[in-house]
Each structure stands twice: as C-alpha cells, then as structure tokens.
Amino acid sequence: MRAAIGLWRWRHNPLRRSTDLVEAWVALAAAVLLCLAVPLTGWTVGTSAYGSLARAVRTQQEQRVATTARVVRLADGPVSGPKSVETAGEERLRRSVVAHWTAPDGSARTGTVATARQHSAPGASFRLWTDRTGHPVAPPMQPGTARAHAVVAGLTAALLAGLLVELVRRLAVRRLVVRRYARLDRAWAAAGPDWGRTGTGS
Template identity: 75%
Template sequence: MRAAIGLWRWRHNPLRRTTDLAEAWVAFTAAALLCLLVPLTGWAAGASADASLQRAVRAQHEQRLPTTARVLRSADRPAGGAGTADVAGEERLRRSVVARWTAPDGSVRTGTVTTARRTSAPGADFALWTDRSGHPVAAPMRAGVARAHAAIAGLTAALLTGLMVETVRRLAVRRLVLLRYARLDRAWAATGPDWGRTGTGS
C-alpha cells in the first residue's frame, strides 16, 4: 500500500517508471475495493442468508407443534451401542425412552424418543415437538440462531471477497515486477558491452 500513498508524489518524479505508476494504481484500486466491495458483499450475503433462514424458521414453527410427553419406561439399548465418541458423549446427556404423547389430531401416540437424562425417569414429563401427523421431530430453529448463522455467512463472504481482492493484487504486482526486471535486463544488455570503456560512444 506504500505505492498508493506515494501516488501523488510520483506524478512529478523524474525517476518514476511506468510500472511504478501502474503498481500504485493497482494498490489504490485494491484498497478501494477492500473498503467498499468487501463490506457490501458481506452485508448482501448476510441479508440474503438471514431472509432465507427466517423463512425456514417461520415454516418450521408452522409445521412443528409442541406437546408434552410422559416417560413410560427406558428404551432398550440399540444393538451395537455407540459407534463414535460424539454419539457416546451425546448419550451421556440424553437417553432413549418409551413415551406417550398426544398428537395434534387428539390421538394418543406411543414411541421411542430421546430426552434429557434428568427427565428420563418413568412418569416424568418433558417437552416434545411433533409434525402435524404426530411424529416426533427436532425442535424448530430459533430466530436468534438463524441470525447468528446469517452473520457467519456474511462474515465468511466478506473474508473470501477480501482474500480474492488481495490475491488479484499480489498477482498483478508480481506481473509488474517481472515486467520491470525484464526491462532492466534489456537495458543492461544494450549498455553492458560499453561497461568500463572510457570515452566509449564519445
């Protein structure tokens, strides 16, 4: 970014090369994009993700209904047991039980569901979410969780855009440096044979 800072000074500098000016404009353009394009991209991506997730939240709250289930007994342990450390860790917090609940149509249902261990004793009541057919489903996403996911999406989009701008800037500067070295090599090749010869060309 030092090239962009010196852009005004280079306008009247007799030692300024064309590649110096081009490098300064590349840096200035990259800085402008980082200040304008990156926040705009992050905001647009976050707003779009939030709108989509909020629609999903509303749909889930319309399709999933809360009810109260009562534990009848502990469920048999699945054959094979926990296969991974994550599943084993989750089983320490939750437990499979046979429970009874009332479906949205008023019918009584019985099935195997999971609940927190503190509510897994027979006769304990716990909150359960079902679909409109009465089948157990996961709790709907909360609006705050949706906003957090949207913020992460916006931040990720902004970071990726900034990385892309910086990558293009570095590639452009590298190309300008190679061009500068090529010009120096041609200039040296043209004057090299006269090196050390006093009065050559006079």
C-alpha cells in the same frame, strides 16, 4: 493495509516507470474494493441468508407443535431415523426412552425418543416437538440462531471477498515486477559491452 503502499508511486519524479503508475492504480482499486465492495458483499450475503433462515424459522414454527411427553421406560436401543450434527453431538447428554404423548389431532402416540438424562426416569415428563401428524421432530430453529448464522455467513463472505481482492492485487503486482525485471535485464544486456570502459561514448 499493504495495498496502500503503492500509492506513493504517483509522485512525479524522473525515475518513475510506467509500471510504477500501473501499480499505483492497482493499489487504489484494491483499496476502494476493500472499503466498499467487500463490506457490501458481506452485507448482501448476510441479508440474503437471514431472509432464507427467517422463512425457514417461520415454516418450522408453523409445522412443528410442542407437546408434553411422559417416559414409560428406558429404550433398548438408540432412537432411529436421520441424525443431524447437533443431535449427534448431544447424544452423550441424552437417553433413549419409550415415551407416551398426544398428537396434534388428539390421538395417543407411543414411541422411542431422546430426552435429557435428568428426564429419563419412568414417569418423568418432558417437552417434545412433533410434526402435524404427531411424529417426533427436532425443535424449530430459534430467531436468534438464524441471526447468528446469517452474521457468520456475511462475515465469511466479506472475508473471502477481501482475500480475493488481495490475491488479485498480489498477482498483478507480481506480473508488474516480472516485467520490470525483464526490462532491466534487457537494459543491462544492451549496456553490458560498454560497461566499465574508460571514455565510453566519447
């Protein structure tokens, strides 16, 4: 961690400048934030995300019902309706079929749905998820998937927080360096007329 490099500037010596001490405090503040605030940010975001996803999992499990559908024939076209990113990626592994299933209220339903290719032969049965009205829906999110998404969200938040701390530290150090060079330029300008003269100041 490069933020700790500036801590040596606390050492007492006659050449230490005020900007050196400020840079040391900036480095200490960055180190504390990286050790405490960044993990806390990741934990808070991950916990919040998991809480929201866990509620979504419970809601989906309450509102979606698994049933057994039976293939009637292959469909003439793809399944209609909105498609998620996951569904679009799985289309090449699935087939659109006309299937028959029973809704939660006991009524018979027939429609075009997607199923795995190995279950697309007429007469084959497969698991189908429906809502309470009997319309096909995506399977409910699994608790393990919710935990994985929450972990990714927490790690991403911690990473972004760490990058923000490092960016602020670098900007602060850059301003200190600019001020340091400006003071040096002024000092050289003041000493310039007498530089190199024998007996200067005598």
